[in-house]
Amino acid sequence: MKxxxxxxxxxxxxxxxxxxxxxxxxxxxAAAPAYKRAVAEAGLGDKGLVVVKAQxxxxxxxxxxxxxxxxxxxxxxxxxxxxxxHRMVSPQTPPEGLxxxxxxxxxxxxxxxxxxxxxxTDRTTRRxxxxxxxxxxVEIEEVAKKNPGAIIKEPIHPLLGLQACQARDIAYRLGxxxxxVAQAAKIMTALAKVxxxxxxxxxxxxxxxxxxxxxxxxxxxxxxxxxKFNFDDNALFRQPAIQGMFDPTEENxxxxxxxxxxxxxxxxEGNIGxxxxxxxxxxxxxxxxxxxxxxxxxxxDVGGGATEEAVTEGFRIILSDSSVKGxxxxxxxxxxxxxxxxxxxxxxxxxxGFKVPLVVRLEGTNVQAGRKLLEDARSxxxxxxAASDLSDAAKKVCAAVx
Amino acid sequence: MSILVNASxxxxxxxxxxxxxxxxxxxxxxxGTKMVGGVTPGKGGTKDENGLPIFDTVRxxxxxxxxxxxxxxxxxxxxGDAILEALFAGVKVICAITEGVPxxxxxKVRAVLDEHNAGKSxxxxxxxxxxxxxxxxxxxxxxxxxxGPASVYTNAGCKIGIxxxxxxxxxxxAFKKKAVGIVSRSGTLTYEAVWQTSSLGLAQSTCVGIxxxxxxxxxxxxxxxxxxxxxxxxxxxxxxxxxxSDEEAAAAWAKKHVTKPLAGFIAGRTAPPGRRMGHAGAIxxxxxxxxxxxxxxxxAAGFEIAQTPADMGAAIARAMxx
Numbered sequence: 001m002k003x004x005x006x007x008x009x010x011x012x013x014x015x016x017x018x019x020x021x022x023x024x025x026x027x028x029x030a031a032a033p034a035y036k037r038a039v040a041e042a043g044l045g046d047k048g049l050v051v052v053k054a055q056x057x058x059x060x061x062x063x064x065x066x067x068x069x070x071x072x073x074x075x076x077x078x079x080x081x082x083x084x085x086h087r088m089v090s091p092q093t094p095p096e097g098l099x100x101x102x103x104x105x106x107x108x109x110x111x112x113x114x115x116x117x118x119x120x121t122d123r124t125t126r127r128x129x130x131x132x133x134x135x136x137x138v139e140i141e142e143v144a145k146k147n148p149g150a151i152i153k154e155p156i157h158p159l160l161g162l163q164a165c166q167a168r169d170i171a172y173r174l175g176x177x178x179x180x181v182a183q184a185a186k187i188m189t190a191l192a193k194v195x196x197x198x199x200x201x202x203x204x205x206x207x208x209x210x211x212x213x214x215x216x217x218x219x220x221x222x223x224x225x226x227x228k229f230n231f232d233d234n235a236l237f238r239q240p241a242i243q244g245m246f247d248p249t250e251e252n253x254x255x256x257x258x259x260x261x262x263x264x265x266x267x268x269e270g271n272i273g274x275x276x277x278x279x280x281x282x283x284x285x286x287x288x289x290x291x292x293x294x295x296x297x298x299x300x301d302v303g304g305g306a307t308e309e310a311v312t313e314g315f316r317i318i319l320s321d322s323s324v325k326g327x328x329x330x331x332x333x334x335x336x337x338x339x340x341x342x343x344x345x346x347x348x349x350x351x352x353g354f355k356v357p358l359v360v361r362l363e364g365t366n367v368q369a370g371r372k373l374l375e376d377a378r379s380x381x382x383x384x385x386a387a388s389d390l391s392d393a394a395k396k397v398c399a400a401v402x
Numbered sequence: 403m404s405i406l407v408n409a410s411x412x413x414x415x416x417x418x419x420x421x422x423x424x425x426x427x428x429x430x431x432x433x434g435t436k437m438v439g440g441v442t443p444g445k446g447g448t449k450d451e452n453g454l455p456i457f458d459t460v461r462x463x464x465x466x467x468x469x470x471x472x473x474x475x476x477x478x479x480x481x482g483d484a485i486l487e488a489l490f491a492g493v494k495v496i497c498a499i500t501e502g503v504p505x506x507x508x509x510k511v512r513a514v515l516d517e518h519n520a521g522k523s524x525x526x527x528x529x530x531x532x533x534x535x536x537x538x539x540x541x542x543x544x545x546x547x548x549x550g551p552a553s554v555y556t557n558a559g560c561k562i563g564i565x566x567x568x569x570x571x572x573x574x575x576a577f578k579k580k581a582v583g584i585v586s587r588s589g590t591l592t593y594e595a596v597w598q599t600s601s602l603g604l605a606q607s608t609c610v611g612i613x614x615x616x617x618x619x620x621x622x623x624x625x626x627x628x629x630x631x632x633x634x635x636x637x638x639x640x641x642x643x644x645x646x647s648d649e650e651a652a653a654a655w656a657k658k659h660v661t662k663p664l665a666g667f668i669a670g671r672t673a674p675p676g677r678r679m680g681h682a683g684a685i686x687x688x689x690x691x692x693x694x695x696x697x698x699x700x701x702a703a704g705f706e707i708a709q710t711p712a713d714m715g716a717a718i719a720r721a722m723x724x
Contacts, residue, residue: 279679
């Protein structure tokens with residue numbers, strides 16, 4: 001599960017990691033007061049540099065004009081008006097763009113140096129790992145390609161957590177100086193603790209910055225400017241506060257509906273809908289459709305324990321997609337019984353109707369009962385064809401769609 | 403021979419009184435697995451529908467039945483604890499079927515398991531299979547209908563978990579007289595591979611579903627090593643999918659250490675980057691974990707590549723020059 005930047009800032013602040021003053025707003029009118037509050041809290045009097053950022057999960061905000069630096073309350077309001085009344089279009093959004101409903105208004109800070117800091121779970125070592133780089137503010141994948149030596153990876157002991165000595169060592173290796181070292185080390189320890197306590201899948205601060213030397217802070221201040229969090233969906237049951245940050249408007253409506261029925265559905269660009277049991281077989285079914293010359297319209301894993309009702313809902317979702325010109329059902333029953341799937345096909349034919357070609361391949365548990373159910377209902381599902389195996393199924397559905 | 407489990411493996415079910423636990427305990431019994439009992443805290447001293455004794459703890463179950471393997475069906479919040487309970491009680495093969503175990507729980511479980519196994523030989527180690535997996539099966543020859551206790555499918559096999567047993571072939575029933583070891587991250591793709599190999603006249607020595615989670619127990623390399631050392635496994639079929647780099651690591655390992663014919667299939671060539679494809683571990687992120695990279699690695703290591711999921715059986719047959 002992903003969250004917004006303003007929510008990520010709140011998690012950091014709660015963990016004692018310093019972030020610049022700022023707040024989330026949802027209206028144009030709130031922009032001017034938010035500007036004034038941000039500059040006041042940053043100790044800048046009544047005028048200063050403030051950043052207004054659209055709160056959407058998709059990237060490419062800056063280039064799309066949805067991150068703006070403003071220098072007055074009026075400019076803040078103008079930026080808010082633009083962002084809240086235009087759809088944001090970037091390479092990461094759908095072509096029609098995204099509606100922006102929330103903005104972050106945060107104090108701008110002078111930056112002396114930028115760093116990268118993140119925690120994730122490394123699948124190879126099976127441990128949480130802290131990733132840090134003195135080249136911050138850019139995509140870490142870019143740094144990894146151009147200058148892999150600039151990336152520090154420090155494994156975290158699963159039972160001890162990140163130790164103070166590790167954090168100190170990394171701070172010195174990154175080049176932090178004087179009082180910055182203790183500040184940076186404290187941020188790393190806090191981030192590692194948040195990561196484990198909150199069941200994160202990614203906790204990233206980019207950039208982590210040092211402000212220029214000032215009278216109050218001769219060594220500068222270490223601050224988190226932007227943050228990104230992902231959470232382990234499997235652990236949300238024990239993270240009610242994180243669950244509360246879920247924003248359904250960021251998700252595909254069909255994907256949400258499917259999730260309610262325990263189905264794993266992902267909408268894709270093609271025109272052949274597929275309904276499969278098991279994630280691996282569902283992916284492989286998409287692959288063989290492509291191999292046979294077609295394009296899958298979706299990924300749909302009905303899982304092993306799905307009820308007749310849930311599978312019927314799966315068909316309803318597939319058929320609600322107007323680009324679907326044919327449907328392939330591929331079931332290898334293990335826990336899932338073929339007769340349950342067959343009954344759901346009959347139900348869907350009655351309740352929704354298969355106007356497009358339907359190719360069914362059934363194998364495994366209760367296959368005879370499943371085939372009989374479909375045979376008996378054949379006259380009511382005229383667009384249905386049976387397939388003898390996976391390869392035959394893919395060929396038939398691609399031929400039917402044309 | 404076989405790997406991990408065989409006809410003498412004595413199995414308990416943790417979570418035997420839950421609906422899935424009860425259903426698959428019955429399924430394993432009907433296959434012919436030596437199910438010897440189950441565990442549900444608070445229900446110790448009672449019996450399940452099949453007359454198997456239920457214990458409060460795994461330790462009691464092991465002492466009472468001599469069990470050396472377990473299948474875990476307890477719900478995700480308690481699955482990590484259930485794995486550790488089995489480990490601490492000395493169970494040697496732990497199959498965690500449960501889907502949806504928090505990753506941080508598995509990070510801790512793996513740390514404890516790795517510490518437990520450090521310096522131990524293959525025979526002394528505890529093997530965790532899963533979580534989020536279909537289990538393990540070592541097929542036996544068909545002796546009955548598999549319809550119930552009076553007519554089990556086989557009296558010389560062992561199925562732990564949720565796989566449909568009847569699609570598997572024992573070597574005595576396979577006209578090619580060769581057995582394939584199958585290791586896979588996906589349950590239903592394993593069934594597909596079993597079905598295809600059986601249809602081609604091949605048997606399976608053992609099939610291991612290692613599960614679809616990013617942090618899990620045994621991996622491809624563990625299974626390749628076990629299969630390489632098993633005289634009754636004549637070839638190995640490995641089924642991977644997008645996400646992580648385990649297939650690449652396994653390919654490199656196989657190139658050095660495996661002398662048996664190898665075939666591989668990777669699911670997810672058409673999966674969009676950044677999306678989690680059903681399995682928690684099936685995600686392409688930061689350019690890592692693509693099907694192309696895995697297929698290239700397998701090819702470079704001498705694996706025969708199944709171009710489609712319908713080609714898995716034929717691919718291993720090609721690798722075996724059959």
